[in-house]
Amino acid sequence: MKRILLFLMFSGAAATAQVKDYPYRPVAFTSVKLSDNFWTPRIETNRTVTIPASFERCENTGRVKNFQxxxxxxxxxxxxxxxxxxxxxxxxxxxxFSLAVHPDKKLDAYVDSMIVIIAGAQEPDGYLYTARTIDPAHPHAWSGTRRWENEHDNSHELYNSGHLFEAASAHFLATGKRNLLNIALKNADLLVNTFGPDKMHVAPGHEVVEMGLVRLYRITSKKEYLDLAKFFLDERGKRQYNKRSKNPFQNGEYWQNAKPVIDQDEAVGHAVRAMYLYSAMADVAALTGDRQYLNAIDHIWDNMVGKKLYVQGGIGAVPDGERFGDNYDLPNGTAYNETCAAIGNVMWNQRMFQLHGEAKYVDVLEKTLYNGLISGVGMDGKSFFYTNAMQIKHIFAHKDMEGGRSGWFECSCCPTNIVRLIPSIPGYVYAQNGDAVFVNLFIPGTADIVVNNKPVQLIQQNNYPWDGRLQFTLSPKSPLTFTMKLRIPGWAQNKAVPSDLYTFSQAADTPVTIRVNGEPVNYAVENGYAVLKRTWKKNDRIEMNLPMEVRSVVANPLVREDLGKVALQRGPIIYCAEWADNDGSTSNFLMPKTASLSAEFDKGLFNGVTVLRGSVPKVMVDASGEKIDTGSKPFTAIPYYAWAHRGKGEMTVWFPQKVTNVDLISK
Structure with missing residues (x-):
């Protein structure tokens, strides 16, 4: 029974009474067992270090005491x-998520003890919000004097409910226990009784309750939950703001509340809120067939990927409001790139793939996952970035932006978001539509899949992301005809991103080759996937070779910050130069078109990474401080996600191709 429930949640499949849903459904993470050297250690570190540390910090910082x-x-x-x-x-x-695949009696018991504490804080009618319940006469300053009074702004009452719903759904589907689910359902029923067309109207200030309600709907088939999720979405754009103001806090853009959702066509406002809104719109579009929602998020996605995405997959350029900037406004020195926004970006792009079945969404997901998301957590599993910088110039570095990681933050949304994202990664690897099996991510391991009601074991072997040689061994119980769809990443097709925001400076002409049982095969490409349809037999082997060359990336000329500069990419990995490898400075390197860099695997660095090395021009000042020289110096670049593990200092992602000007600065 538990396995069926897990499938319902993590494959995107609907409960029996539901008809519409995502046409492309991921294979449940409980059916995918990873065995690689990149993600498996991270998932284990999350289990053994990050989760315990997170619970401990919730206790030490008073979060648990608030409930008590x-x-x-x-x-x-x-x-x-x-x-x-x-x-x-x-x-x-x-x-x-961890308990679903790695039973742990001690952790299970501890979670149950936390649920008892949570239950004690819930009011008799289902209301659960410690910032008011502790002392209703003197609630938190953001909360308003009455329930829901400031929900449109910053009370976060419904935001809290949304994360409760998501946690309760995961806990129930992983353990079969209803102790947290019952708390969530009681709270959800309160919301149903409070909000609606003939009840209270509000557009939640920080979206996520909509996603949580959909989770509960999938478990219960209670249509009121889905209806309320859609009601909250449709309430946006009805509040009166100064529509002509360019200030996002005055015109409602900060909350994605300036227009009805079906009229929105641009990624605006607080980036995390935006990702949760667009994810919820995708959920509701899938479950209701609402074409207007679908049309809106298609346009918003085009805007974000075409004009507002950093080269490492980060989003949310502006620190003031943790928000998107204007089109092509992607500064490096002040880039915000909140880790939670990267997590939301992965969630939204997964849903966009599930709607459309196109590889371009997984291209963005992969770029974010391997770069701008895992940069947010240290390899020790207990140090974090809230923001993810694109450049650190040491002489200018703000005290909070010098490259140091923190164990916790006063606002610790990012570390706890990492906790829930990392163990779910196996659920992003494969998907299905009819008799087609999609391979979206290249992570070694074993997957147990059911195709046409028959079991198929799929074993993936590779050394990705460092090596592009991939192998897939298929073992149906008996010969079975179905289609394998292997994603050919955009970067292997001379597409840096699925837009003109970034391009490779030179096209590569090495083809992607595929062999079946050692024999080369011709293949058609549909929506970014190599299509292989045949009758598969036990131990049939597919080999795909993705050429991994060191590539220079250039930005659209409208991104003024990156004019005349290049970034470095190999496979899915974006690189940066860090002070520790480059004599203490990185902002004075040049990367001319003639630069030649080689890829070398360094097993002793960051648990084993491929680094880029070469000799390139570096602008230097002599000892007298009166002469400037540009000489060739050794250069090393490391994966962007791995920076800031060796102390504080300079870091650079974008490198000028030549000297165009020199600014004289006194120290």
């Missing part, structure tokens, strides 16, 4: 933000 005080209706809210409740919910969600 709420149960007693006594005390003073002890942390900073009214959404601090969600750090416990997100950690429980991540722990539940």
């Amino acid at each position: 005080m709420a149960a007693q209706h006594s005390g003073k809210f002890g942390t900073t933000f009214p959404f601090d409740d969600t750090d416990i919910y997100k950690t429980i969600e991540g722990a539940s």
